[in-house]
Amino acid sequence: MSIPEGYAGSVLVIDLAKQEARVEATGAFFQAYGIQPRLWLGGDAIITKVLWKDFSGPIDALSPENEIIIATGPWTGTAAPWASRAMLGCISPETGGFGSGSFGWVFPPAMKYAGFDVIIIRGRAKKPCYVFIDDGAITFKDAGRIWGKETGETVRAVREELGERYEGEIRVLSTSVAGEHLVVYAPPCADGTSCPGRAGAGAVMGAKNLKAVAVRGTGRVPVHNAAKLLDASREAIELYFSDPGITLWQEHGATTYLLSLVDSRVSGTHVRQNALAADYPHLRNVGCMNCPAGCYHWLQVKKGPYAGTRQLGGHMTFVFSGLDNLRLDNLDALIYYERLCQELGLDPASFSQVFSWAAECFQRGFLTENETDGLTLRFGDEELVWEVMRRVAYRQGILGELLASGVAAASVKAGKSSQEMAPHVKGKPYLLKDARLQALVWALGFLTSPRGGDWLRCHNLFELTYQPHDRDTFPAYLSATCDEVYRTFMDRVDIPFELRKKMFGHPPMIDQKWVKSLNGKALLTVWSENLVGLFNSLVTCMFCATGQYLLVGVGPTIFSKILDHITGCETSYDELMRVGERLFNAQRLLNYRLKHWDRKDDRFADRSAYEPAQRGIWKGHTIPWEKLLNEYYKLRGWSDQGLPTLEKLKELGIEDMASALQE
Numbered sequence: 001m002s003i004p005e006g007y008a009g010s011v012l013v014i015d016l017a018k019q020e021a022r023v024e025a026t027g028a029f030f031q032a033y034g035i036q037p038r039l040w041l042g043g044d045a046i047i048t049k050v051l052w053k054d055f056s057g058p059i060d061a062l063s064p065e066n067e068i069i070i071a072t073g074p075w076t077g078t079a080a081p082w083a084s085r086a087m088l089g090c091i092s093p094e095t096g097g098f099g100s101g102s103f104g105w106v107f108p109p110a111m112k113y114a115g116f117d118v119i120i121i122r123g124r125a126k127k128p129c130y131v132f133i134d135d136g137a138i139t140f141k142d143a144g145r146i147w148g149k150e151t152g153e154t155v156r157a158v159r160e161e162l163g164e165r166y167e168g169e170i171r172v173l174s175t176s177v178a179g180e181h182l183v184v185y186a187p188p189c190a191d192g193t194s195c196p197g198r199a200g201a202g203a204v205m206g207a208k209n210l211k212a213v214a215v216r217g218t219g220r221v222p223v224h225n226a227a228k229l230l231d232a233s234r235e236a237i238e239l240y241f242s243d244p245g246i247t248l249w250q251e252h253g254a255t256t257y258l259l260s261l262v263d264s265r266v267s268g269t270h271v272r273q274n275a276l277a278a279d280y281p282h283l284r285n286v287g288c289m290n291c292p293a294g295c296y297h298w299l300q301v302k303k304g305p306y307a308g309t310r311q312l313g314g315h316m317t318f319v320f321s322g323l324d325n326l327r328l329d330n331l332d333a334l335i336y337y338e339r340l341c342q343e344l345g346l347d348p349a350s351f352s353q354v355f356s357w358a359a360e361c362f363q364r365g366f367l368t369e370n371e372t373d374g375l376t377l378r379f380g381d382e383e384l385v386w387e388v389m390r391r392v393a394y395r396q397g398i399l400g401e402l403l404a405s406g407v408a409a410a411s412v413k414a415g416k417s418s419q420e421m422a423p424h425v426k427g428k429p430y431l432l433k434d435a436r437l438q439a440l441v442w443a444l445g446f447l448t449s450p451r452g453g454d455w456l457r458c459h460n461l462f463e464l465t466y467q468p469h470d471r472d473t474f475p476a477y478l479s480a481t482c483d484e485v486y487r488t489f490m491d492r493v494d495i496p497f498e499l500r501k502k503m504f505g506h507p508p509m510i511d512q513k514w515v516k517s518l519n520g521k522a523l524l525t526v527w528s529e530n531l532v533g534l535f536n537s538l539v540t541c542m543f544c545a546t547g548q549y550l551l552v553g554v555g556p557t558i559f560s561k562i563l564d565h566i567t568g569c570e571t572s573y574d575e576l577m578r579v580g581e582r583l584f585n586a587q588r589l590l591n592y593r594l595k596h597w598d599r600k601d602d603r604f605a606d607r608s609a610y611e612p613a614q615r616g617i618w619k620g621h622t623i624p625w626e627k628l629l630n631e632y633y634k635l636r637g638w639s640d641q642g643l644p645t646l647e648k649l650k651e652l653g654i655e656d657m658a659s660a661l662q663e
Contacts, residue, residue, distance in 0.1 A: 001031040004567035005224040006074030007042075008112040012138065014131060016208055017064065017123035021131075021138035026117050038569060039653060042073030043539035045583045046118055047089030047100050051590060052657065058594050061093040061200070062182055062207040064124035070111065070173075070213075071118045073539035077109035077221045080233050080562045081240075082541040084109055084288035088173075088196035090204045093184040094350065094406045095427040095452045097591045099199030102456075102536060104288035107171040107190040113217030121210065130174075130212035132162060135219065143211035150343040151176045151192045158214050174212035175205040176345030178393040182206055183404040185350035186393075189342050193296075193312055194288070197347045198428070198451055224568035232561040237292045239553035240544065242492075244485050246293065246551075248477050253285050253297050253314050261465050263473050266323060270331045271314055274299055286312060288541070295543055299335045305382075306336040313338045317431065318348045324432045325352035327379040340386060344393040353429035354407040355388060357422055358399075366418045373397040408605065420607040426597060428452025435604060436613045436623060439463030440518070444525045444628055447602040450587035458528045459542060463515050463617070486510045494555025495527065496573070503527070516617055518624070522631040531556070533580030538563065582652045585636075585644045592643060593660040599642035602629055 003009075003026055011029040013022045030037065033049050040049060047069045059065050072086045086108030092099030111119065114135050121131075128143035146157045154174045164170040171191055178186035179202030186202035187195040205211070223229055240246070249257045252268025260268035275282050278300040287294025297314040301307055309332075318338035322328045328337060341348045355377075361367040362377035369375070373391075378384065391400035402410050407429050411422035423429050425446050430453040435443045445458025467473055467482040474482040490508050493500070500508040503520035514520070534556065535545050544554050556573045564570055591597045603625075604610070613619050633640065637648035649655045 001027040003027045003030065003037050004074065004569055005222045006078065006563075006566040007037070008072070008077075008115050008117045008219070008221060010115045011118040011120070012116045012133065014119065014121045014138070015123050016121065016125040016129070016210060019125070019129075019140045023136070029118065034656070037074075037567075038571075039579065039582060041537040041579055042076070042117065043071050043085075043087040044089070044100055044533065044536040045579070045586075046071040047087055048098070048583060048586050048590060050118075050120065051089065051091065051098065052586065052593075055091065055594065058096060059091055061091040061096060061184075062203060064122075064208065066091050066204050066207070068121040068201055068204055068208070068210075069118065070121075071539075072108050072112050072116075073537055074563065074566050075538040075540045077112035078223055078566055079226065079229055079290070080540070080566065081236055081290055081292050082288075082544040083290045085539040085541055086111065086196075087536055087539055088188070088199065088201055090199055090201050091594070092428075092451070093182070093200040093203045094408075095595075097426065097452065097595045097597065098450050098587050099201070100451070100536075101187065101196030101199045101201065102539065102542070103173075103190050103194040103196035104541065105171075105191050105194040106168065106289050107173050107194075107215065108539070109289055110171045110215045110217040112221050113219045114215050115217070115219055119213070121208065121213075124207065125209040128209045128211050130158065130210065130214060133213070133215040133217075135217060143209075146211055147180065148177065151189050151345060152343060154212060155192045158212055162214060162216075164216070170214050170216045172212050172214045175202040175210070176343065176393070178345035178404075179203050179206035180211075181393065181395045181404065183346065183392060183395070184406045184409075185347040186345045187347050189345065192342060195342065195347075197317070198349070198454060198456065200347075202345045223566045225565045229562065229565035232558065232565055236544075236554055236558045236562060239558060240292060240551055242553060243551045244480060244488055245478055249295075249551075250284050250293055253295050258316070258461070258465060259319065260477055261467070261473055263471075264323065265329060266319070266331050266334060271297055271299070274331060274335075277302070291541070301332045301335055304332055306332045309336050309339055311335050311339045313342075320431055321348045321352035325356040326385050328382060328385070329380065333382045336382075337385070340389055344389060346389060346393060349431050350406060350429050351389065351392065351403075353423050353433070354392075354403045354410060355385065356433055357407050357411065357418070358403060360421060361414060361418045364417075366414055370398070371402065371414075372399045375399065411605070419605065422605045423453075424605050425449070425453030425603065426595075426601050428454055431455045434613070434616070435606070435609050436616055436618045439515075439617070440521050440623065440628075441525050441528065443623070444521065444625075444632065445529065447604070447625065447629065448525070448529070448632065450584070450591060453604070456542070457532050458525055459532060459545075460524060460528055462510055462524065466510060466512070466515050468512050483511070489552050492552040494553060494557050494573075499523075499527070518628065522628055522635055525632060526635050527577075529584050530577050530580035533583040534559070534576050537579055537583060578652070582654060585648065585652055586654060586657060588638075588644060589657050589660040599629065599633075599640070602642055 011024045084104040089100035128147040130143045155172045187197040188202045189195045285294035286296040299311045301309040359377040408427040411419040446453045449457040556576045560571045
């Protein structure tokens with residue numbers, strides 16, 4: 001099969017048991033797995049197709065049978081903006097279903113510069129090892145002396161042993177102690193900075209005796225028209241910087257931009273003060289390779305109990321989960337929490353939710369000191385949080401063992417009453433304890449996400465940052481009211497006008513009435529999920545896309561222009577959005593094959609989600625989840641059971657996957 005420009009040209013298949021590596025041409029690999037580049041692009045779509053062919057039924061995710069798949073896309077490693085991403089997938093140890101996560105910094109481009117679009121890792125090594133990809137040369141290294149080391153020390157040790165010639169020449173994706181101890185939600189970490197979370201791939205690496213994958217790449221990625229690619233990239237960046245909130249974004253960062261607007265107790269103001277007080281003050285954020293406006297901060301704690309802590313981060317999952325689930329109320333503690341999560345290799349959402357669940361169970365008497373090894377579980381106790389994190393990462397004691405199994409499994413062990421307050425869908429915890437606080441579209445996305453309860457496969461700030469007149473914080477930061485900013489957004493957002501009318505009314509408008517209504521929410525969820533599927537297949541960053549953080553204008557229209565100049569194919573808005581829709585349907589079928597997930601599983605385990613909300617925009621009201629799901633399934637072209645119909649699969653050109661419906 002011939003493939004377009006934009007692909008490195010090779011696929012690397014690693015057998016850890018045999019300590020062998022095989023290189024295949026990307027075209028031959030795509031043909032073997034039924035991957036037509038134009039229909040699937042790369043990234044998450046490749047992972048889905050590989051898992052579909054390789055697994056016809058459920059497996060033990062921590063057995064040698066599971067696979068780790070690292071997949072770039074045509075976007076990765078090019079001159080396009082936000083071109084630093086890849087997807088990493090496997091069968092999730094936390095859910096038993098589909099799992100993947102996006103990550104960036106520099107490992108993904110380095111992988112393509114070494115010549116590889118995809119890396120597949122199979123089997124289990126007899127003893128701890130790591131793999132070094134040095135352009136086309138693949139070697140297996142003994143990891144005995146770094147087994148048991150945390151993330152930062154692992155990265156430094158690997159680079160030192162391999163003899164990099166300058167700092168950062170060799171990029172390292174590694175698992176840490178939580179992965180080695182098979183904590184089911186442990187992610188790996190790239191260069192100690194960017195983690196493909198939510199899939200538990202760090203635990204899969206630990207089960208395979210794989211400590212790390214290191215890569216040095218010195219090649220290039222072929223593109224169809226470099227000059228026009230640069231022109232289209234410049235257009236995308238100009239659109240990006242026309243956002244009314246871009247200055248606030250640059251100063252306060254992705255997460256703290258939000259926290260500033262909603263007047264959180266820890267906000268971008270605190271982060272800005274920290275940045276300016278650092279030994280080396282920075283006025284702009286730091287980004288992954290080729291990012292025009294980064295979302296990382298250089299953070300530093302100079303005094304107090306966490307003095308000496310330095311962290312490149314300040315990201316949403318860490319800050320929100322620390323604030324809401326653990327109730328850590330100061331920036332220094334949140335900086336330390338983020339660094340400790342990455343050093344130990346713990347997914348912050350899954351850990352913070354299982355901790356929150358355990359603390360509530362302890363308060364209600366469902367867990368006693370017998371199950372907590374004598375600890376008194378409570379919120380807001382920083383030292384207690386750090387102690388529990390370490391016990392979980394090393395599976396120490398009864399409590400460490402319990403919480404390492406994830407909130408769903410832990411709640412089963414603790415009994416029915418604790419199960420009914422466990423914050424998860426299909427075994428996967430969502431970000432905050434009360435799903436209804438995150439706005440209706442995101443919450444509906446928890447129910448339908450292919451990863452289980454998860455907020456990163458459905459995005460929108462249409463509801464989340466909207467501020468009513470009596471508490472509008474926008475003027476203090478953006479020199480415009482909330483309504484003025486939203487009008488600008490609605491005029492320029494990259495959603496076709498007729499579709500906008502169906503979502504937001506005629507004329508399209510976001511106001512307090514719309515925020516509190518059901519109108520358009522199911523349709524917006526479908527559109528957003530398709531958009532996420534698209535940029536996870538290109539692969540590019542969630543923070544560049546329209547509707548993510550009110551970054552107006554950047555979306556499938558400019559994606560199409562950039563992609564055309566990378567690949568030489570002529571695409572359109574509708575064709576690219578169909579890529580995301582195709583992927584979402586394929587993942588639904590894969591999960592049905594693996595777990596028989598359907599409508600019965602599109603439910604919150606936490607019973608309170610079906611009761612009147614105590615706070616937030618739905619305070620005093622019960623959300624009609626079943627009504628929303630009915631509308632959502634109809635819009636998707638799915639059956640009442642919540643599965644794609646044969647007609648829908650034919651429309652998407654994937655009717656061959658209908659076999660899952662008879663299995």
